[in-house]
Amino acid sequence: MNYLAIITARCGSKGTHGKFLQDLVGRPMLAWSIEHALTCPAVTRTVVATDSDELAIMARLAGAEVPSLIPAALTKENASPEPILLYILDELAKKDGFKPDAVILLNPATPLRLPGRMTAAIWQFEAEMVDSLVSVCSTPAFFWKNPKKPQASHDISFRSRPQEIPESERMYRENGSITITRTTILQATKSLLGEKVSLFMMDERESQCIDSPALAKMAQEWSGEKGSVDLSTRRNPLEWMDAVVFDFDGVLTDNRVLVSQDGTEAVYCSRSDGMGFDILRKASIPAFIMSTETNPVVSARAAKLKLPVFQGIKDKGESLKALCLEKNYSLERIVFVGNDINDLPAMQLAGYPIAVADAMPVVRKAAWRVLKSPGGAGIVRELLETVLGITET
Numbered sequence: 001m002n003y004l005a006i007i008t009a010r011c012g013s014k015g016t017h018g019k020f021l022q023d024l025v026g027r028p029m030l031a032w033s034i035e036h037a038l039t040c041p042a043v044t045r046t047v048v049a050t051d052s053d054e055l056a057i058m059a060r061l062a063g064a065e066v067p068s069l070i071p072a073a074l075t076k077e078n079a080s081p082e083p084i085l086l087y088i089l090d091e092l093a094k095k096d097g098f099k100p101d102a103v104i105l106l107n108p109a110t111p112l113r114l115p116g117r118m119t120a121a122i123w124q125f126e127a128e129m130v131d132s133l134v135s136v137c138s139t140p141a142f143f144w145k146n147p148k149k150p151q152a153s154h155d156i157s158f159r160s161r162p163q164e165i166p167e168s169e170r171m172y173r174e175n176g177s178i179t180i181t182r183t184t185i186l187q188a189t190k191s192l193l194g195e196k197v198s199l200f201m202m203d204e205r206e207s208q209c210i211d212s213p214a215l216a217k218m219a220q221e222w223s224g225e226k227g228s229v230d231l232s233t234r235r236n237p238l239e240w241m242d243a244v245v246f247d248f249d250g251v252l253t254d255n256r257v258l259v260s261q262d263g264t265e266a267v268y269c270s271r272s273d274g275m276g277f278d279i280l281r282k283a284s285i286p287a288f289i290m291s292t293e294t295n296p297v298v299s300a301r302a303a304k305l306k307l308p309v310f311q312g313i314k315d316k317g318e319s320l321k322a323l324c325l326e327k328n329y330s331l332e333r334i335v336f337v338g339n340d341i342n343d344l345p346a347m348q349l350a351g352y353p354i355a356v357a358d359a360m361p362v363v364r365k366a367a368w369r370v371l372k373s374p375g376g377a378g379i380v381r382e383l384l385e386t387v388l389g390i391t392e393t
Contacts, residue, residue: 001126002044003180004100005037005118006088007064009050009108010075019210020055020108025219027062029210030055032111032219034062037104040118041362044100047092049084051075067091081105082190089183100183105192107176109210112219114203114348116366118178121200123341125180131194132181136172137207172199175207201317203349237388241352242329243286244383245320248298248309250339251356252289254376265297268376276380277305283390288323290316292342317345337383338363339375354383 009020009030020030027035030048037046048059048066051074056066068091074083085103092098102125104118125133144150178200185194208215246252252273258266280287287307291298294312302309313319324331336343336350339359347353347366355367358374369387373379384390 001042001101001122003040003042003102003104003122004089004092004098004183005040005043005046005104005106006085007033007037007046007048007059007106007108008081008084009048009052009055009059010070010079010084021058024111024216028058029111030058030108031062033106033108033113034059034064036113036118037106038063039115039365040122042119042122043104045092045098047088049088067095082186082192085186085192086190089187102180102182103186105179105181110175110177110207111210112206112208112215113177114206114366116344116348116362117202117206119341119362119366120344120348121178121180123344124198124200128198130196130198131185132192132196133179133198133200134193135175135178135200135202137175137202137204139171139173172201173207175202176209177202177206201345237283237285237390240333241285241335241388242324242333243288243327244280244335244337245288245290245323245346245350246380247316247338247340247343248289248291248301249293250359250375251337251379252301252376254374255339255358265295267297267301269301270376270378270380272378273380274305276378276384277307279384279390280380281306283388285388286327290319290346292316315345316343317349320346320349335383335387337371337379352387354387 007030021028024032034046034048037043046064048055048064049070050056050059050066051070051072053069056069059066067088070084070087074087085105089103121133121135144152179192181192181194186192249255253267253269256268277287289298289302289307289309290313291309291311292313298309298311310319320331320334320336323329324334331349332351334350335352335354336346337354337356338347339356340363341360343363344366347363352369353367355364355370356373356375356379357371359370364370371379371382373382
């Protein structure tokens with residue numbers, strides 16, 4: 001599919017115009033959303049819809065298109081975004097006949113998105129074959145409605161902790177960061193949301209709006225400050241991490257599979273990883289394997305390495321959250337090693353996402369550190385030496 005990213009930045013929106021131009025760690029706030037769209041391989045064109053000459057100049061300097069300033073009639077304070085999106089679609093169709101399959105609306109008022117977020121959202125949108133996708137964040141809290149006749153959104157017969165509320169009873173709020181809809185749906189219904197909607201989970205930190213006092217601090221962290229710190233100089237990795245989680249295929253293997261005539265599968269692994277996991281155990285560093293596949297070969301290798309393994313995982317992000325909840329780990333203190341797009345949900349939650357050398361380009365881009373070794377070539381030993389700072393048994 002071909003995608004058009006549209007970022008709306010209206011002067012008519014009170015209290016936000018000036019802020020879009022304000023510096024946020026060395027670049028205008030609007031530029032954060034532009035850069036995120038431009039670095040997404042699936043996005044064909046990135047357009048800023050604005051009625052401001054000043055914002056239009058800045059947007060073009062940042063690499064976005066501004067076909068023309070949007071009419072004043074579309075910029076009123078409480079105007080919905082749909083007429084603006086339809087206007088941009090018409091302008092591009094008249095200008096050069098461009099007709100995207102889907103439109104991605106990015107809200108510059110929530111400028112922080114972890115690397116690879118748009119790619120992961122597009123992957124989910126296509127995989128679930130929905131009309132529209134809306135980004136949300138989980139709100140672990142007990143909700144009630146109708147004060148005169150109180151009704152609980154949760155099971156009041158069992159008073160658990162808010163973070164332990166079952167998924168079926170949990171509430172999710174739209175954070176406005178990413179919305180995707182098929183162009184045909186938008187043009188036919190004049191609405192961003194079709195009948196089949198998918199919810200794309202994002203971190204609470206990414207859902208901070210312009211007025212959040214924590215925004216500048218997080219922007220500073222995400223702009224590379226954390227990546228510039230050499231954690232390997234710290235003598236004890238447990239000072240900054242809780243556990244290491246490894247994908248299996250393409251990380252602990254070289255991504256090849258041998259299939260015999262009776263259907264039995266075998267994979268190529270590195271013997272040096274076995275010693276690497278022994279070193280991790282001696283250093284009291286918890287390690288886990290998390291695999292999308294459910295395969296006896298994964299179980300056999302995990303047993304050989306004496307590692308807990310999670311198989312048949314549909315959403316590694318949710319599984320990582322569950323692991324952290326069970327073990328009382330912090331997501332920000334997790335090292336996650338991956339190689340393919342199904343690892344992105346977990347990598348975007350983990351504080352220290354690592355990619356192997358031959359990982360997919362979008363995965364390498366989302367990583368805090370890219371290893372020199374490809375999958376199945378002793379990546380555990382390299383991780384020990386270059387990231388965890390452990391050079392001997």
